[in-house]
Amino acid sequence: MKYVTISAENYDEAVQRARKEYGSSIRIHSRRDLTVRGGFLWLGKKSRVEITCYLPDASISFPWQKEEIVRDMVIQPEQQSIAEPEPIETEKIVEKELEAVEQPAINEVKVQNAYDHYVDQTSKILQLNGFSPWFSQRVMQSLQVELEHLSISDVPQEEFELMLIDKIISQISIDRELQLHPKRICVVMGPTGAGKTTTIAKMAALYGLQQREELKRNVKLVTIDTFRIGAYEQMASFSEALGIQAFKVMDEEDFTAILSDYEEKELILVDTIGRSPKDTELAIRMKSLLGVLKSEESAVLLALGATMKSKDLEKTIEAYAPFSLRAAIITKTDETDSIGEVLSVCAEHQIPLLFITDGQKVPKDIHKASAASILSLLQGFSLDFASLWATQIDVEDQS
Ligand SMILES: Nc1nc2c(ncn2[C@@H]2O[C@H](COP(=O)(O)OP(=O)(O)OP(=O)(O)O)[C@@H](O)[C@H]2O)c(=O)[nH]1
Ligand SMILES: [Mg+2]
Structure with a gap:
């Protein structure tokens, strides 16, 4: 008996290929479902099906002899004298025989799904x-x-x-383009206490205190939060600690003047007033101030606390939607064990992630959003993500 093994993306395709290559008399002996590595960073898997088939008569194994095999197998000499079956009938009988052989393999897969x-x-x-x-x-x-x-x-x-x-x-989508090439003007918006000012200080350090000259940016901090007592002072204390200039903007004219003083490699980080989604008056004021920005050189970022409930997240995104949000910064991930709510809302509203922050320390507690930084926040897995990631990086480096 001659055995052949055929592999394809799925079972039907494998059977079709077997029949095409070896004729319709081929019998399926067994089936094996395989998985091969693929997908995201080779972490995913692709399924393939491998079938082992045999030809009833190994001596007749060439495609041009297929018809003879079929006839020899099915039509007995005594039957021939009663009625000569049409070739099409013969095909059907062989099909039925094949189905009978294939059936157990399919049942087996269903049981072990x-x-x-x-x-x-x-x-x-x-x-x-x-x-x-x-x-x-x-x-x-x-x-x-x-x-x-x-x-x-x-x-x-x-x-x-x-x-x-x-x-x-x-x-989950990640804004890698903005991570690598931040726009000249980045505006951070979000609800009161979301962590806007602290995140801006962390971003200022990330881009302004770079060791590598080609990545280093000349950072300016700007606050348009002149309504609240102490808002500018909070920003100024960060700027002093980091050795970075800070400005206070009173109106559109002020803002335009600061923005027009342009130099290459400049990065202007704009802090805004934390507002409740219901505060429409403040929204109009901010819309007017931010109206001086050119869309091609600016990006509006939304700070969302990982501890916020789905309903509040939904309302916040709705309230900030008129500002053409480019990406989200998820703050305070150190304060919760479940970051699924904020990740789900961002995915549903197609807002990519930029940064994740996980503490009050400036500049330490900020990370570019990545598969690794998200995985480190997920619960319920038995896998050791840290060593898994190290292995993946080794594999990538060698390739
Ligand atoms: N645990 C933790 N606390 C944070 C994080 N980011 C900011 N905070 C703290 O959250 C509080 C509010 O932070 P701010 O940066 O002042 O928040 P804000 O959005 O600017 O607040 P308003 O300007 O009042 O709207 C401060 O005590 C920060 O230290 C973080 O990632 N984790
Ligand atoms: Mg603030």
């Missing part, structure tokens, strides 16, 4: 991290596509966790 096995664990992890129903549904759907054709033995716990991480991360 890896998605069914991991579905409860997936929803527990998503809930534990506070992801919204909208976000969770999207993750579950894409996981299902990957897992439902695989058996449990093909997806051990570690592989499942890698797949789930891959699905979560692929829902």
Whole structure:
């Protein structure tokens, strides 16, 4: 008996290829569901199906002899004298025989469906991290596509966790362009106490105190928060500590004058007044002040506290939507165990992430948003992300 192995993206394709290459008399002996590495940073997996087939008569194994095989197998001499079957009938009989052989393999896969096995664990992890129903549904759907054709033995716990991480991360977008090439003017907006001023000080240090000359920017701090007592003083104390200039803007004219004093490599970080989403008067005032900015050289960033509830996050995004938000900064991630709510809201409103902050210390507690920084905040996984990431970086460096 001659055996051949054929691999394809799915079972139907593998059977089709087997029939095309070896004729319709081919018998399917067994099926194996495989996974190969792929997707995001090679953390994901792609499924393939491998079938092992055999030809009933190994001596007749050439494609041009296919018809003879079919006839020899199905039509017995005594049947021929009763009625000569049409070739099409013969095909059908062979099809039926093939289906009968294929059936057990399909049943076996259904029983061991890896998605069914991991579905409860997936929803527990998503809930534990506070992801919204909208976000969770999207993750579950894409996981299902990957897992439902695989058996449990093909997806051990570690592989499942890698797949789930891959699905979560692929829902979150990161503004890498802005991280690498910040606009000349970055305005930080957000609700009262979200961490705007502290984040601006951290950003000032990140870009202004760079060791590498090519990345270093000449940072200016500007506050348009002249309404609140002590607002400028808070900014001034940071500027003094960092050795960076700070300015106070009273009106549009003032603002235009500071912006027009342009030099190369300049980065102007603008602090704004924390406002409640309901404060429309203040919104109009800020809209007017920020109206002096040219859109091609400025970016409006929204600071969102990781501890904020979904409802408040929704209201905040709605209130700041008229300012053409470019990206979000997630603050205070050190104050919560579940960052799913803020990640879900940003994903749903298609606002990419720029920075993540995790403490009060300037400049230490700020990180560029990345898959690694998000993973380090997720709960419920048994994988050691720190060593996993080190391995991935090693693999990337060698390639
Ligand atoms: N734990 C923690 N605290 C933070 C973080 N960022 C800022 N804070 C603290 O949050 C408080 C408010 O920070 P600010 O930077 O003044 O917030 P703001 O948005 O400028 O506030 P307003 O100007 O009043 O609207 C301060 O006590 C900061 O030290 C962070 O990432 N983690
Ligand atoms: Mg402030």
